[in-house]
Amino acid sequence: MKRIALIVAILIVGLHAAFAIDPLPFKDRAEEVRFQNLTRQLRCLVCQNQDLADSDADLAKDLRRQVFEMMQSGKSDDQIKQYLVSRYNDFVLYDPPMHAGTWLLWFGPFAFVLIGAGVLWRILRNRARQPLIVANSEEDW
């Protein structure tokens, strides 16, 4: 039991170290959590499948520092996101905002579900009718 507790403790510490790629002087835990939360929602443009929190790219470091400085100067999360979007496009947001250009992205899956449901409904309706015909033809045979 003690051993498991030790392993868990090591894992937690290790996980923590993984977050802090470059040590930033957070004033408290809440600020750090907010920073981690925010940088997790932002995409690194150099390695585009990584978020800003995880990326080790040089630009990501600069952007993390920028985000941190903006937090220090009292900017809200939305203001910081807007700062990045105005320079790097909606693409920096992992959660794309809804506007004319992203309707297909947002509603496309629902459209496919509707199409699928329509097709399914037609097939089921046809099947519901068919057994009678099949039964008849079997009788003839």
Added chain:
Amino acid sequence: MNRLLPFIGFALIVALLAFGIHWNRSHDMNWVPSPLIDKPAPEFTLPLLYEPTKTVARQDLLGKPWLLNVFGSWCVTCQDEHPVLMAYAKKLGVPLIGMDWKDDPDTAKRWLAQFGNPYDTIIVDENGKAGIDFGVYGAPETYLVDAQGVIRYKHIGNLTPDIIARELKPAIARLGKEAP
């Protein structure tokens, strides 16, 4: 007709996937369209590489179009692009301003001494803030700014003779036509 339906469905899916492959091949998947096209270039005041006591600001460049090329001595692709800039810079008809981005000025000077200097002016953005304001994410990047200080064209990655002929020169020519 009903018997063909699964085949038609299959053909549609094949067509969709083929289009996907075609699209991925003909597009750079890392390319992010800049939201700054047709917007005013960001403010900046940066020191000159060869005269660090002097600075160049956005306002100083208003009045005629100019080309901004973001580079760094650490940037491998910039080295690929460099001969192209050497060959074409003087033929474009607009001044070429180099932005030495996130770089040590002394290393940059050595780099330029070794490969040649295609730039009319070089400004230094050592901490990378001005580059971020321009939305730079991968050097080299090239911006065409018009006489009013508006960004009209951007190319991410190295300029090639083909891209200069197909995109950059027409973009510069369009600015010329607008001028009174």
